[in-house]
Amino acid sequence: MPDKNNRGFKKPNKTKENKDLKLNRRDFLKLSVPVTGLFVFGLEPIFGQASNETPTVVSPDTVAMLYESSKCLGCRRCEDACRRWNKLGDEYRPTDVSPKSLTTLKYREVNEKGKTKWLPSKWQCMHCLDPSCVNVCPTEALQKTKEGPVSYDESNCIGCQYCVSACPFSIPRFDWEHNRVVKKCTFCTDRLAEGLEPACSSVCPVNALTFGDRKTVIGKAAEAQFNGAYIYGKDEAGGTSWIYTSDVSFEERGVPSVKEESYPLYSKTMLGSQLGTIAFGLTALGVYSVYLRRKRLNGG
Ligand code: SF4
Numbered sequence: 227m228p229d230k231n232n233r234g235f236k237k238p239n240k241t242k243e244n245k246d247l248k249l250n251r252r253d254f255l256k257l258s259v260p261v262t263g264l265f266v267f268g269l270e271p272i273f274g275q276a277s278n279e280t281p282t283v284v285s286p287d288t289v290a291m292l293y294e295s296s297k298c299l300g301c302r303r304c305e306d307a308c309r310r311w312n313k314l315g316d317e318y319r320p321t322d323v324s325p326k327s328l329t330t331l332k333y334r335e336v337n338e339k340g341k342t343k344w345l346p347s348k349w350q351c352m353h354c355l356d357p358s359c360v361n362v363c364p365t366e367a368l369q370k371t372k373e374g375p376v377s378y379d380e381s382n383c384i385g386c387q388y389c390v391s392a393c394p395f396s397i398p399r400f401d402w403e404h405n406r407v408v409k410k411c412t413f414c415t416d417r418l419a420e421g422l423e424p425a426c427s428s429v430c431p432v433n434a435l436t437f438g439d440r441k442t443v444i445g446k447a448a449e450a451q452f453n454g455a456y457i458y459g460k461d462e463a464g465g466t467s468w469i470y471t472s473d474v475s476f477e478e479r480g481v482p483s484v485k486e487e488s489y490p491l492y493s494k495t496m497l498g499s500q501l502g503t504i505a506f507g508l509t510a511l512g513v514y515s516v517y518l519r520r521k522r523l524n525g526g
């Protein structure tokens with residue numbers, strides 16, 4: 227005769243099940259410690275391919291670009307030249323960098339003595355001296371070259387988008403439409419290898435873009451600063467290879483404000499916290515499954 231309360235199911239042997247439960251929980255704890263450790267500490271070296279706790283020493287011979295924004299006409303020839311060289315197509319007028327436009331002109335509307343004026347600002351990868359994108363890239367698709375540019379090899383990209391989160395200038399863009407990898411300006415490393423200057427500076431009709439060695443570029447920017455100009459890129463994110471000058475503040479131009487400290491340290495913290503969240507999630511899931519199992523055994 228089946229037991230009414232038991233509804234025909236075999237009554238669980240609580241002593242044995244509790245032993246199993248303890249074993250499971252113990253097993254879980256045994257497992258969760260190394261799993262948590264693996265996520266928090268074990269993967270960290272993968273992301274720490276470059277040591278960035280020490281200040282970056284940059285050779286004055288590395289290449290750089292001076293962008294004198296007050297000379298810029300906003301004609302977008304540089305944008306078109308970039309798209310042509312990188313075979314991204316023509317006739318596209320983006321408002322921000324995108325997989326189809328690795329550089330773009332941003333415009334800020336200002337009112338000057340009752341008249342509306344548009345301030346153009348060219349925007350692209352800044353080629354940081356200590357690039358956080360390189361620091362987090364697990365496949366070395368992004369590399370800081372000794373010549374200065376931060377190169378990008380699409381064939382090594384796995385589309386994880388860590389670089390997208392890590393970049394303080396919000397530059398790498400994920401290409402959802404095509405090959406699901408990121409895209410960013412490479413400083414025309416392929417042209418530089420052939421002894422050519424970058425496509426954008428080669429077409430500027432008013433010499434608002436000056437390509438050269440970093441020492442010369444910094445010298446020109448310092449001279450402009452001495453004469454009252456604002457400068458951007460020299461110290462932002464620990465220093466970059468693109469140096470901007472302007473007669474009006476960069477805040478007024480709508481160029482993002484970026485801290486002066488090098489960012490790889492922040493990106494490590496960010497990844498640490500992401501991995502910590504994953505580890506916490508795994509632990510919480512394990513605890514919850516033990517709770518559910520116990521509840522079931524207790525008939526709850
Ligand atoms: S601007 Fe962003 S993508 Fe470019 S080098 Fe710096 S961190 Fe990398």
Ligand code: SF4
Pocket residue numbers: 362363364365366367368382383384385386387388389390398407408
């Ligand atoms: S998306 Fe590509 S380039 Fe960016 S971090 Fe991942 S592998 Fe590196």
Ligand code: SF4
Pocket residue numbers: 297298299300301302303304305331348429430431432433434435
């Ligand atoms: S080509 Fe020169 S002037 Fe024209 S938008 Fe580009 S930087 Fe400005």
